[in-house]
Amino acid sequence: MIYRENGQFKTTYAADQQIFTIAQDKVFVLGVIAFAFIGIPLLADEYMFRAILIPFLILSLAALGVNLLVGYCGQITLGAGAFMAIGAYAAYNFMIRIDGMPLIFGLLLGGLASAGMGILFWIPSLRVRGLYLAVATLAAQFFCDWAFLRLGWFTNYSSSGSVSISNLSVFGWGIDSPLEKYLFCLCFIVVFAFVAKNLTRASIGRQWMAIRDMDVAAEVIGIRPMWAKLSAFAVSSFFVGVAGALWGFVHLGSWEPAAFSVDRSFQLLFMVIIGGMGSILGSFFGAAFIVVLPIFLNQVLPALGHLFGIEISTAGISHAELIIFGSLIVFFLIVEPHGLARLWSIAKEKLRLWPFPH
Amino acid sequence: MKFRSLALAAAIASVGLSAAVVSPAAYAQAKEQYFPVIVYRTGAYAANGAPWANGYVDYLKLVNAKGGINGVKVSFEECETGYATDRGVECYERLKGKGATVFQPLSTGITFALTEKAPVDKIPLITAGYGRSESQNGAVFTWNFPLLGTYWVGADVAIQHIAKQAGGLDKLKGKKIALVYHDSPYGKEPIPALQERAKMHGFDLQLLPVAHPGVEQKATWLQIRRDRPDNVLLWGWGVMNSTALKEAQATGYPREKMLGIWWAGAEPDVKDVGAGAKGYSALTLQHGAEPNSKVVKDMLAMVHAKGQGTGPKDEVGSVLYMRGLISAMLGVEGVRKAQERYGKKVMTGEQVRWGLENLNLDQKMLDDMGFAGVMRPVQTSCTDHLGSSWVRVHTWDGAKWNFTSDWYQADQKVLRPMAMLASGKYAEEKKITPRTPEQCKQ
Numbered sequence: 051m052i053y054r055e056n057g058q059f060k061t062t063y064a065a066d067q068q069i070f071t072i073a074q075d076k077v078f079v080l081g082v083i084a085f086a087f088i089g090i091p092l093l094a095d096e097y098m099f100r101a102i103l104i105p106f107l108i109l110s111l112a113a114l115g116v117n118l119l120v121g122y123c124g125q126i127t128l129g130a131g132a133f134m135a136i137g138a139y140a141a142y143n144f145m146i147r148i149d150g151m152p153l154i155f156g157l158l159l160g161g162l163a164s165a166g167m168g169i170l171f172w173i174p175s176l177r178v179r180g181l182y183l184a185v186a187t188l189a190a191q192f193f194c195d196w197a198f199l200r201l202g203w204f205t206n207y208s209s210s211g212s213v214s215i216s217n218l219s220v221f222g223w224g225i226d227s228p229l230e231k232y233l234f235c236l237c238f239i240v241v242f243a244f245v246a247k248n249l250t251r252a253s254i255g256r257q258w259m260a261i262r263d264m265d266v267a268a269e270v271i272g273i274r275p276m277w278a279k280l281s282a283f284a285v286s287s288f289f290v291g292v293a294g295a296l297w298g299f300v301h302l303g304s305w306e307p308a309a310f311s312v313d314r315s316f317q318l319l320f321m322v323i324i325g326g327m328g329s330i331l332g333s334f335f336g337a338a339f340i341v342v343l344p345i346f347l348n349q350v351l352p353a354l355g356h357l358f359g360i361e362i363s364t365a366g367i368s369h370a371e372l373i374i375f376g377s378l379i380v381f382f383l384i385v386e387p388h389g390l391a392r393l394w395s396i397a398k399e400k401l402r403l404w405p406f407p408h
Numbered sequence: 409m410k411f412r413s414l415a416l417a418a419a420i421a422s423v424g425l426s427a428a429v430v431s432p433a434a435y436a437q438a439k440e441q442y443f444p445v446i447v448y449r450t451g452a453y454a455a456n457g458a459p460w461a462n463g464y465v466d467y468l469k470l471v472n473a474k475g476g477i478n479g480v481k482v483s484f485e486e487c488e489t490g491y492a493t494d495r496g497v498e499c500y501e502r503l504k505g506k507g508a509t510v511f512q513p514l515s516t517g518i519t520f521a522l523t524e525k526a527p528v529d530k531i532p533l534i535t536a537g538y539g540r541s542e543s544q545n546g547a548v549f550t551w552n553f554p555l556l557g558t559y560w561v562g563a564d565v566a567i568q569h570i571a572k573q574a575g576g577l578d579k580l581k582g583k584k585i586a587l588v589y590h591d592s593p594y595g596k597e598p599i600p601a602l603q604e605r606a607k608m609h610g611f612d613l614q615l616l617p618v619a620h621p622g623v624e625q626k627a628t629w630l631q632i633r634r635d636r637p638d639n640v641l642l643w644g645w646g647v648m649n650s651t652a653l654k655e656a657q658a659t660g661y662p663r664e665k666m667l668g669i670w671w672a673g674a675e676p677d678v679k680d681v682g683a684g685a686k687g688y689s690a691l692t693l694q695h696g697a698e699p700n701s702k703v704v705k706d707m708l709a710m711v712h713a714k715g716q717g718t719g720p721k722d723e724v725g726s727v728l729y730m731r732g733l734i735s736a737m738l739g740v741e742g743v744r745k746a747q748e749r750y751g752k753k754v755m756t757g758e759q760v761r762w763g764l765e766n767l768n769l770d771q772k773m774l775d776d777m778g779f780a781g782v783m784r785p786v787q788t789s790c791t792d793h794l795g796s797s798w799v800r801v802h803t804w805d806g807a808k809w810n811f812t813s814d815w816y817q818a819d820q821k822v823l824r825p826m827a828m829l830a831s832g833k834y835a836e837e838k839k840i841t842p843r844t845p846e847q848c849k850q
Contacts, residue, residue: 101501209600210593303524364486365449
C-alpha cells in the first residue's frame with residue numbers, strides 16, 4: 051500500500067533516467083545514508099565500529115569492485131585479494147616515499163596502481179574465458195603473494211616483512227578514533243557506490259553486460275570486446291585496490307601479505323555470488339553475510355548454550371560456526387540462486403501488492 | 409516457498425539477536441581480575457594451539473583453586489582466532505571492553521596489529537617467546553613485553569650452540585648454515601640476528617623460505633641435499649615441522665644437525681615422525697616438557713583431580729602446555745606485582761603494565777610457586793622488557809624430549825644494539841618519543 055508508484059508521473063527524460071525512479075526508493079536510500087552518517091555514530095560502540103562496521107564497509111567496497119567484473123562483465127576472478135594487496139602496498143609506498151603525500155591521494159594512487167597492474171595482468175588473459183580465466187587470475191594471486199613476501203623494496207626492507215602505517219590525517223583532521231575511521235570509510239563507500247551505480251547505467255556498463263550475456267552478439271552489434279573487458283578489469287581493480295588500501299591503513303594498521311591471501315579472494319567471490327551477481331546492493335548484502343555472520347554466530351552460540359545451561363568449548367563453537375555458516379550458504383543458494391539481492395527485490399514486489407495481493 | 413523461507417531466516421536472525429543482547433549480562437564480572445584468552449583450537453595450527461590454550465586456562469583455574477591473586481579471583485574468556493589476523497583483531501576488540509588485564513596474542517601477525525592498538529587502549533601485551541624482537545626496548549615499546557626471550561634470543565643461542573658443538577665460535581668460519589623458515593613475519597624475525605652473527609663469525613647463511621602452511625617442502629630439501637649445509641635451523645610452525653623432519657629423513661639429512669626454535673620443539677611436531685626424528689634438537693626458551701615439576705603435580709591434584717581440567721590429562725606437562733602455563737603465570741605475577749603498589753584489588757591494564765615492567769621473580773619465588781628446575785629468574789625494567797634470555801636445548805629420543813645442553817644466555821652485546829636501532833627506526837616512523845629515565849620512574 052505504501053510502496054506504490056501510483057500517481058508518480060515522469061514528465062521529463064531526466065526524471066525517467068534517475069537512479070531511483072520511485073520516490074519511496076529514493077527516500078529509503080537517502081534515509082539509510084542519513085542513518086549511516088548520523089544514527090549509527092550515536093548508537094554504535096567502539097566494538098561495533100572497529101570489529102564489525104569498518105571491516106563490513108571496506109569489504110563491501112571490495113565486493114563492489116569484484117561485482118563489476120564478475121556480475122556485470124561476466125569475467126570470473128580468483129585474484130581479487132592480489133589487487134587488494136597491490137592497492138595496499140602501492141598506497142603504503144606512495145605514503146612513505148613521498149613526503150607530505152595527502153592520505154586521500156595516496157589511497158587513490160594505490161587504486162590506480164592496482165588498476166594499472168590489473169590491465170597488465172589481464173591482457174594475456176583476454177584470450178581465455180570461463181574457468182580457464184579463473185585459473186589465469188589465480189596466477190595474479192600467487193605472483194602478488196610472492197612479490198610482497200620476497201621483494202624487500204615493497205615493504206621498505208622491513209625485516210619481518212610486515213608493514214605498518216599510522217597517524218592518518220586528512221586536511222589536518224586526524225583519523226584516530228573508531229568513529230572517525232568509520233566516517234572516513236563511509237564517505238569512500240558512498241562515493242564509490244554512487245560511481246559504480248552510474249557506471250553500470252551508462253554505456254560502459256551496458257557494454258559490460260552485453261559482453262557478459264553473449265560476447266559474439268555484442269561484437270556483432272559493434273562493441274569492442276577487448277576494450278569493454280579491459281575497462282571492466284581496470285575499474286574493478288581500481289575499486290578493489292582502494293578497498294585494499296583502506297583495509298591496510300584504516301582497519302589493520304599493520305599488515306603482512308597473508309592479510310590478502312587467496313582466502314581473501316575466495317571470500318570476495320563468495321560475497322558476490324551470495325549477495326547477488328550484477329547488483330550493487332547485493333555486494334553489501336554479501337559482505338554483511340560473510341563478515342558479520344561468523345562473528346555473530348561465534349558470540350550467539352555460547353550465549354544460546356548458556357541459556358540452556360550447556361557449556362560449549364571454544365573449539366566446538368568454532369566448528370559449529372563453520373558448519374552453520376556453510377549450511378546457510380547452501381540454503382540460500384538453493385532457495386535463491388540469484389543471491390540475497392534477488393530476495394530483496396522479491397520482497398519489494400510483494401510490498402507493492404501488500405496488503406491486497408490478487 | 410520463497411517468502412516462507414525469508415520469514416524463517418528473519419525469525420532465526422531475530423532469535424539470535426535477542427540472544428546476543430542477553431549475552432553481555434551473562435558475562436558480567438565485577439570483582440574479578442579478567443583475563444582474555446586469545447587461542448586457536450581450530451585451523452592449520454590447532455595441534456599446537458590447543459595445548460597452549462589448555463595450559464593457559466588451567467593455570468588460571470589453579471590460581472583460583474589456590475585462592476586467587478591475593479584474594480582477588482580470576483575470570484577468563486576464550487576467543488578463537490584460527491591464527492587469522494583479522495579474527496584476532498576482532499577478538500581483541502570484543503574482549504578488551506570487559507576490563508582486560510593483559511593480552512597474549514600468540515601469533516606474530518596479531519602481535520604486529522595489536523602493537524598499534526594497545527597503547528591507545530592502555531592494555532599491555534605479553535608475547536612470551538615470540539612477537540617483535542625489537543620490542544625488548546621498553547622505552548619505545550611501552551606496552552609490549554616479550555618476556556623470556558624473543559626470536560633474536562633464539563637465533564643468537566642457536567649459533568652459540570652450533571659453535572659449541574663445533575668447538576668454538578672461531579670454528580664457524582666458512583661453515584654453511586641454512587635457515588628453513590615459515591614465510592611469514594614469524595619466520596623472518598630471526599634473520600637480522602643470524603645475519604649479524606654471520607658477519608661476525610664469517611659463516612655462510614642460506615635462507616630457505618617455506619610457504620604457509622608448509623606441507624610442500626620438496627624443493628627446499630632438494631636444495632639442502634645439493635648444498636649439504638653443515639647445520640639446518642628450523643623455524644617452522646605446526647604441520648611444517650613434521651613435514652620438514654620427514655623430508656630430512658627422506659633426503660638423508662642427519663637430524664642431529666637440525667636445530668629448531670621452541671615452536672618447532674614440542675610433542676606434536678615430532679610425534680608423527682616418531683623414531684625418524686630421533687636426534688633432532690630444539691631450543692627451549694627456559695622450559696621443556698616438565699611432567700615432574702611441582703606446579704604440574706599441583707595442577708593434577710588441584711584442578712584435574714576435581715574434573716576441572718581443560719584438556720586431556722596426559723597432555724599436562726607437555727612442552728606447549730607448559731608454555732601456556734608459564735605465559736599465564738607471567739600475566740598473573742604482573743597483576744600480583746601491581747597489587748603491591750596499588751592495593752589488593754582488581755587491577756586495570758595500566759596498573760598491570762607497571763607490574764610487568766617491575767617484575768622481579770627470583771629463584772626462591774619461582775621455587776615456591778612450583779617452578780623449581782623449570783625456569784630461571786625473570787627481572788624486567790623500564791628499558792628491558794625481555795626479563796631473561798636463558799635458553800636450553802632439548803633433544804628428541806624417539807619417545808620424549810630430554811635436555812641435552814647446559815643453560816645458554818643470549819649475548820646482549822650483540823642483540824641490544826640491534827634492538828635499539830630497530831626500535832629507534834620504529835619510533836621515528838611512528839613519531840614516538842622514547843621514554844626518559846625520569847618518565848620511567850612514574
